[in-house]
Amino acid sequence: MTQRGFICSICGARHAGPPTAYESTAPQAWFALSEQDRAERGRIDGEIAMITGSGGLRAFLRGSIEIPVAEAQQPLVMTVWVELGAADLREVLGSWHDADRADGPPLLSVLANDVLGFPASVGLGALLYPREVGTRPRIQLTPDEHPLVVAQRDGITIERVQQIAELVAHPAGT
DSSP, X not given: OBTTBEEOTTTOOEESOOOSEEEOSSOHHHHTSOHHHHHHHEEEETTEEXXXXXXXXXXXXXXXXXXXXXXXXXXXXXXXXEEEOHHHHHHHHHTTTOTTGGGSOOEEEEEOSOOTTSSOOTTOEEEEEOOSTTSOOEEEEOSOOSHHHHHXXXXXXXXXXXXXXXXXXXXXXX
C-alpha cells in the first residue's frame, strides 16, 4: 500500500487512498425514522441533530474519533455523532461561537453511530471535548475492551486502515 493507492483484497482493483477520514451523515437513530417522522420530529442542522418523541428531546452532536496509525503522519479520523443530554446541548449551543469554548469541560455522551470496520458501537461511553471555533469536538471513548476503544487507545496498522477502506468501498463484500 502506498499513498497513491492499494490493491484491494476484495476485488483485486487498485483503489485510491486509503482515505484517512470517514464521516457519518446522521446519527443512527435518524435512519430508523420514516421520512415522515424525520420531517415532523427531527432536524439536522450541520453539526447538530435533534429528534423529539414520547421520551422527550434526543440531542446529538458531531465529533471526531482520532485513531493513531502506526508509521503514519496523521490519525485515521472517524467523524461520528454522539448523543448528549438536552441541558448539555444547550450549554454547547450557548458557547458555540465563543473564542474560549475549547477551555470548557468535556461532556458525557454516548456514541450514536456504529463505526464501519468495528463491532456494534452505538452506546459506547464517550467524553466530548470542545475545541476552538470551527473545529469539531474531539471524542474520547471511555475505557472499555471494545475493539474501537482499543484502537483509539493503542492505535492501528496501515494494513488495518486498508481493511477499513476495503469495507467502505465494498459494503457487505460487494
